[in-house]
Amino acid sequence: MLHRNGITSFVLKTSLIALALAASSVTQAETGITDKEIVWGNSSPLSGPNAGYGPIGRAQRACFQYINDELGGIKMGDGKTRKVKYVMYDDAMEPARALQNARRLISQDRVFGVSGNAGTGANLGARPFYNSEKVPQVFIFTGGPMFGVKEEVEKFPYTIPALLAYNTEAVLYAAFIKDKFPNAKIALLNDDSGGPFFSKAFVKAAKEMGLNIVLHEEHSYSEPTIDAKIDRLAASGADVFVDITTPKFVVQALKRMDAIKWKPAHMIWGVGSSIGGALVPAGPEISKGIYSGLWLKDQADPAYANDADMKLYVEKLKKYESGLNPADQNAAVGWFVCNAVKSVLEQTKEPTRKAFINAARSMKQVKVPLLLEGITLNTNGAVDGYPIESIQMGQFDGTKFVPVGAIINYEGKTPGP
Template sequence: MPAIQLRLGAFSAALAVLAVTSSGALAQKKYDTGATDTEIKIGNIMPYSGPASAYGVIGKTEEAYFKKINAEGGINGRKINFVSYDDAYSPPKTVEQARKLVESDEVLLVFNPLGTPPNTAIQKYLNSKKVPQLFVATGATKWNDPKDFPWTMGWQPNYQSESRIYAKYILKEKPNAKIAILYQNDDYGKDYVKGLKDGLGAKAATMIVAEESYETSQPTIDSNIVKLKSTNADIFFNVTTPKFAAQAIKKMAEIEWKPLHFLNNVSASIGAVMKPAGFEASQGIISSAYLKDTSDPQWKNDAGMKAFDEFLAKYFPEGNRIDGAVMYGYTVAQGLVHVLKASGDNLTRENVMKQAANIKGLELGSMLPGIKVNTSPTDFAPISQLQLMRFKGDKWDLFGEVISGDVGG
């Protein structure tokens, strides 16, 4: 008996040692390139120059937000090292900068690179390298393709979902309207047009009377607007980036063309579009939102808006408060911080993507009430809800309910 007890005692001791070493193994820190005990290196690509430079402020806002996070102790004790490069919204340049970030700077992930053509140019490269292309700053529908591109994930509501929401409104309010479309001649513009056509269904063929495209290399779209006015359309769908959106609004006022005007969400910034175009010329334009509007007095005492204002005052005083791109950068940076915190001490690229694909009901203070961030391993579209809004006076007025524009929904 004593021998058996001795053996059992030895066995118990061995089990205890095994348990200690196993929990030690579980608690071990895991890192990929770009992460250490003290740092998380994040790559980013923005159009600080070129035709889409109005969006460059997104990168500046993110940089300021990560400064705030670092000042408050970082993420699980690690400081964010944010490396951001200019690609001038030129896909060949984007490729060059992505390679530099991955191969020279050795970042853990590429966060929120901007634009549909630029992201398209680097998608295959980043997926082949298994580097997260996380929360891309474009609403193209194709970023939600976890089967073929498991390392790429979108952020904002996708363009087709947004267009379908406009189509729902048009079919209900103006079912016999004639629609003229101006769109950027790339995947970004075509995605919006597809969404509108799908949303209108069989009526698209008779309702859409003109589709006019423009190139980002054009200095102006004045001639496109004059051409569209000649179609006598009573609805205008304006699928442009900020510089061209402001030009379109100005030109329409100049030639007194007054259709019901739908403006895509990515150009609904008061600071970057409506104000430069002129508030008088912008009256009655309809767009959609998922973020709170800083100029809307209803959020004056809102906790989320107060936090945003405190961030601007302390870390980004030069930021234009009424530029929607600033609020966008602030919000998506919070999304990344959520994912990195959830990753804990397992800062591998695989685990970062795993955490990004398992966000459940995340509410961020800058988003409209009722709108939440949700992802799953089969759904890489974090935000799919929007609310319609109309421009009145010097601000956007929300109307109707929060609508889900899920493609296929």
């Protein structure tokens, strides 16, 4: 029989054990996820010279709200359906602010993961922190080749790109020029963020293919105008212009080219060729004839007027983020990224970040809304860290991009950086 002091001691010990067990279960629970909710984050350029990419984050917000309100959440691989609490901050695509946002999202908001963060430099600056905290930094809006190459994936396994690698895109553009304009004089302009990765690969491929680059210029985000650079490129006598910059500067380039009557065959990389975000603002007439590599369906293309995924995207974007233009391909990117995250979560068997990353690194021909038919997401651990390695070349007719040739599948062939 226990005496009063013994009973008190026994109750106290039992209570302490229960508290210890409770504390243990709390510490073992994965941050950012419960049985009913996932906390998800994004860092986007909502201001500054690269605000043209802001719709990526905003369209994700609309997509997750639609999923919450109309689908009841996302049914994950463990059988439980969870709603998404979406947190977004402005980084102006500045590396220092992107890192600051990463610290805030992880330590303050306690996110499970982030997606759709834009910019090569911004994502590079934050990558070590996300990985040290083992927080997924996925489907990021950059084609920086380092984000998918084997050695980098092994060092930073929690980071996964969304775009075709810039060096792959560059090789495909060079091959396209070799086929269509073999004797061209080429002018090349790139920005100082992701552009150098493209230009390095393009210059190398052009040399190997015997193409003639007559002038290569670079500009920084901080420059207010690139008019003088366009003037120098035009004066070079180039009849093919490879334009590797962001929507704001694409608009400037197109307007300046029109003003000085320079009319080369004009190619713009995928991240700068949004119809709604660059070509229409510059002027549909002066944008006619532009070539670009495509991987997403284009809302401005009448061929997709009755496409079920496109109709849903347009309807729900207008409902949940009415200030966005569905024709802006950066909004379409955000919608695609949200659905790519949803697809991976549906294959995540346990409510842990590690299980999520394992699912993201083992995608096999995953179809996601708004991807062009014939383009799917494929990954294979560290061996293949690039989800997209296919492209469709297209030419802008003033309203839409008209496909030129068949989809080029470069699966497993992305060259090293």
